[in-house]
Amino acid sequence: MSDEVKKNRLRLREFLPYRLSVLSNTVSRGIANLYDREFGLTIWQWRVMAVTGDTPGISATDIGQRTAMDKVAVSRAVAGLIELGYLERKTSESDGRRSQLFLTPAGQDIYEMIVPIALEAERKLMAPLTSEEQAELSRLMQKLAGSASPERPLW
Amino acid sequence: MSDEVKKNRLRLREFLPYRLSVLSNTVSRGIANLYDREFGLTIWQWRVMAVTGDTPGISATDIGQRTAMDKVAVSRAVAGLIELGYLERKTSESDGRRSQLFLTPAGQDIYEMIVPIALEAERKLMAPLTSEEQAELSRLMQKLAGSASPERPLW
């Protein structure tokens, strides 16, 4: 048991929610700068491009589920990407409410440029961990994610 | 090496920055709800209370360093807490720009109520991990934090 709990004292620097938040913000900020500087994209726009590139024809709602974005954020990111000429929207023939989203050729180009850069950034981030440690981190995060799922709030 | 890298394909669900962001947001949201529902505090206000409770007389600037908050966020959180009657500000005698912050008796009461609740939430969050896994997670996060430090951007 950690000192923190033993002493019944809360040290922010040892408090997991705080540590997660700081680490995530640091990483996200770095990545956001990268996408913005190199391609003029926000993180949300990039997420939308990433899943659309991986799953052409996906709808905005499904993007939201795959990216943990709410529908307003998806709507705005999609609008921005269409404006930039990277995304194209068709209306589903079977359901007039649904959109089907596709990367334009320009969007494909950007997509193919970003993927290796993003993977390289991830690689550098994880470089200090051995591959066993990387696998272990992944496993532990998955456990935590199950524990913290919003459907089953612990607090 | 993971499939993701091997295939040179980016699957958002396996991409560490994305996973960190989603996990952190889920946890933060749960915690924020807890603080707000039970005590009417924002996460930032609670962070300020936490370090002030731990280090009475601390200045706003030092709070910023200890909580990874920028000075504007600290200023706003402090203003809110003073408004709520949980925090008290004195001007340093040796340096008229510096403030010295203290919990009021009401603030102390809240502080003492929150600490065990927050620790319990953390305990529940980590419950699915063995204590070895918890220690390992902590160690791996620390390594990552070093790797991602903003002073030494990798991208």
Place this chain on the structure above:
DNA sequence: CTCTATTAGTTTCATATGTAACTAATTGAC
């Protein structure tokens, strides 16, 4: 069919947040 409930997506509005400009106090060079 037809009418109500639901769903996909957008817009509106109120609030949160970060950057930059600002004020007040202090420090340090001279």
Place this chain on the structure above:
DNA sequence: GTCAATTAGTTACATATGAAACTAATAGAG
């Protein structure tokens, strides 16, 4: 001492974000 440069903290402004209201289309009960 005096004045430029720095530091602590606040304010102002522009942008980001999320909740709720809204529009358009579909589904489902009868």
